[in-house]
Amino acid sequence: xxxxxxxxxxxxxLTRQTFAAFELRDYRLLWANNFSFALVQGIExxxxxxxxxxxxxxxxxxxxxxxxxxxxxVFFFSLPAGVLADRWNRRILLIVSQVIVLAxxxxxxxxxxxxxxxxxxxxxxxxxxxxxxxxxxxxRQALIPAVVPTHRLMNAITxxxxxxxxxxxxxxxxxxxxxxxxxxxxxxxxxAILMGAGLLFLIPLxxxxxxxxxAIAAGSALRVMxxxxxxxxxxxVSSDNMRSLFILLLVTSLVINGPWVxxxxxxxxxxxxxxxxxxSWLFVFLGMGLTCSSLALASxxxxxxxxxxxxxxxxxxxxxxxxxxxxxxxxxxxxxxxSLTGLSAxxxxxxxxxxxxxxxxxxxxxxxxxxxxLIMLGGTPVGGLLGGLGAAWLGAxxxxxxxxxxxxxxxxxxxxxxxxxxxxxxxPETPVASPAESGPG
Numbered sequence: 030x031x032x033x034x035x036x037x038x039x040x041x042x043l044t045r046q047t048f049a050a051f052e053l054r055d056y057r058l059l060w061a062n063n064f065s066f067a068l069v070q071g072i073e074x075x076x077x078x079x080x081x082x083x084x085x086x087x088x089x090x091x092x093x094x095x096x097x098x099x100x101x102x103v104f105f106f107s108l109p110a111g112v113l114a115d116r117w118n119r120r121i122l123l124i125v126s127q128v129i130v131l132a133x134x135x136x137x138x139x140x141x142x143x144x145x146x147x148x149x150x151x152x153x154x155x156x157x158x159x160x161x162x163x164x165x166x167x168x169r170q171a172l173i174p175a176v177v178p179t180h181r182l183m184n185a186i187t188x189x190x191x192x193x194x195x196x197x198x199x200x201x202x203x204x205x206x207x208x209x210x211x212x213x214x215x216x217x218x219x220x221a222i223l224m225g226a227g228l229l230f231l232i233p234l235x236x237x238x239x240x241x242x243x244a245i246a247a248g249s250a251l252r253v254m255x256x257x258x259x260x261x262x263x264x265x266v267s268s269d270n271m272r273s274l275f276i277l278l279l280v281t282s283l284v285i286n287g288p289w290v291x292x293x294x295x296x297x298x299x300x301x302x303x304x305x306x307x308x309s310w311l312f313v314f315l316g317m318g319l320t321c322s323s324l325a326l327a328s329x330x331x332x333x334x335x336x337x338x339x340x341x342x343x344x345x346x347x348x349x350x351x352x353x354x355x356x357x358x359x360x361x362x363x364x365x366x367x368s369l370t371g372l373s374a375x376x377x378x379x380x381x382x383x384x385x386x387x388x389x390x391x392x393x394x395x396x397x398x399x400x401x402x403l404i405m406l407g408g409t410p411v412g413g414l415l416g417g418l419g420a421a422w423l424g425a426x427x428x429x430x431x432x433x434x435x436x437x438x439x440x441x442x443x444x445x446x447x448x449x450x451x452x453x454x455x456x457p458e459t460p461v462a463s464p465a466e467s468g469p470g
Contacts, residue, residue, distance in 0.1 A: 047327045047328040049181055049184045050181050050185035053177055055176045055234055056173075058230045059169075059173070059234060060188065061227075062123070062169075062230040063169050063192060064192045064193065065223050065226055066165065067192070068196035068197070068199065068200050068203070068223055069134070069200065069227075071197035072200040072203060072204035072223075073099075073134065073158060073200075073220055074099065074197075074200075074201070075200065075204050076216045076217060077095050077096070077154075077155050078095065078096065078290070079213065079294060079309075080095075080213060082294065082298065085147070085151065090418065092420075093291055093413050093414040094152065094414060095151065096287065096290060096291045096409070096410045096417070097410040097411065097413055098152045098155040098156050098410070099159045099410055100159055100406050100407055100409055100413070101410060103166075103402060106163035106164050107164075107167055107399050107403045107407070109254060109399075110122065110168060110399060110402075111258075111395045111397075111399020111400070112399070114168045114171045114396075115257065115392070115394070115396060116257075119175075120231060120234060122168045123169065123231055124231055125165075126162070126165025126166075127161070127227060129161030130162065131221050131228075132157075134221040135217070135218070136154065137151075137158075138214045138216075138217035138221065141213055162406065166398075166402040167398045167401075168398075170382070170386070170401065171394045171395040171398045172236065174386060175236060175391075176236065176237065182387060183329075183455050187326045187379050188323075188327050190379045190382050190383070191319070191323030191375065195316050199313055201310075201312040201313070202310050202313035202316075204309055205306035205307075205308070208306065209306045260393060261393050264393050269449055269450075270449055271385065273447050273450045274385055274450070276443075277341070277440070278405060280436060280439050281344065281377070281408075281436070282406075282409045282411075283408050283415070284412060284435050285344075285347070285348060285412075285433075286408070287409045287411065287412015287413040288351075288413070288416040288428065288432045290413055291416040292420055292425045292429050293311060293312070293429075294309075295425040296354070297363075299425060299426070300357065301360045301363060302360075314371070315367045315374070317371060318368045318369060318370060318374070319374055319378075322371070322375030326376065333380070333455040334452075334454055335453070335454075336384060337384060337449075337452065338444065338452070339376060340380040340384065341443055341444045341451070344436065345441060345444070346373040347370045347373035349433065349437055350366050350373070350433070351370065351432065352434055353430075354370070354429065354430075355426040355429035357426075383455055384453055384455065385401060387456040388453075412432075416428060
């Protein structure tokens with residue numbers, strides 16, 4: 030198991046080091062806002078899936094289409110949002126993104142209560158909510174290095190990633206309870222309430238001042254934005270390690286995250302004979318494993334050597350479990366496998382973002398995080414769409430297993446052929462140099 034070597038480096042189960050970044054007031058506020066936002070994301074993904082396959086009784090192709098529609102705004106808004114994150118008021122961008130998601134969830138609840146929800150309306154609501162997520166996510170990630178000192182960056186990144194990942198896994202369980210108590214309309218109402226609560230954490234948040242570039246003239250806005258984006262892509266492509274991390278991120282989004290979000294409820298329904306609440310709680314078992322490995326990473330006192338190698342091994346391990354899950358017809362076995370999967374998934378998801386942010390200079394952080402968001406949140410719905418098509422062709426469980434096997438193969442290739450990636454430390458021992466043509470601070 031990929032977490033064994035990591036656990037040996039952790040002194041004690043939970044230490045003060047585990048939560049060191051929480052000593053910073055503004056980080057606590059940002060973390061709480063990020064946690065609530067990710068919690069709503071976890072609830073909404075399951076809610077839209079269950080809306081399509083249960084309330085609207087649509088087929089697997091429409092299930093994949095719903096996941097694709099929820100994420101398609103990332104392709105249009107995440108990159109511009111990353112440029113704005115390097116140039117504009119990031120707090121306002123966060124507030125705008127939250128208001129959009131809040132309004133979408135509230136409107137979906139009202140439409141369900143009034144019995145006006147149709148498949149087309151559901152896809153439209155998914156598109157609207159996805160826009161809010163696409164606008165806010167790059168800003169959230171780029172703000173972490175801005176509110177914590179360098180010596181606490183790994184701890185802060187790990188805690189934030191752990192909180193977001195765990196909340197997205199726990200969200201379906203909480204959403205399942207809401208469905209059981211108040212129906213699917215109650216689920217969407219809960220999303221609106223949680224999103225409103227998250228806005229309260231942004232009111233006292235203080236973001237350190239930075240040097241801003243002069244306002245862009247209207248006629249040159251597109252040209253300047255394009256140049257900024259090219260610089261962000263150039264930074265990623267010019268580094269072998271950064272390029273490898275983003276390729277593996279793309280593989281994870283397409284063949285792991287997409288099928289998990291889209292097909293796991295269908296696998297639970299067809300192979301495990303599970304209802305909505307029981308299916309949603311499978312994500313909770315995954316979250317339990319994620320919590321354990323995430324806290325172990327946060328407890329490391331001096332970082333993690335060969336973090337790139339641990340990251341790749343963890344990706345292969347969790348993918349191998351996916352192969353078995355696709356053939357399982359036992360709820361208890363699937364729950365156990367998901368818990369073990371969470372242990373490995375917590376390692377590769379935390380280390381992926383930790384390595385990317387630790388080796389990215391501040392002048393391009395917003396744009397790099399926008400590209401990260403584009404691949405992570407944009408690749409997932411594409412993988413979900415492919416998952417729906419694959420499930421219609423081979424069956425949900427069989428496609429699930431095939432994706433796991435493909436991810437194991439890709440991970441093995443990178444582990445064997447990229448020695449520099451294997452040797453990457455969890456944070457650079459020397460300061461990261463800015464690009465030759467750095468953007469604004």
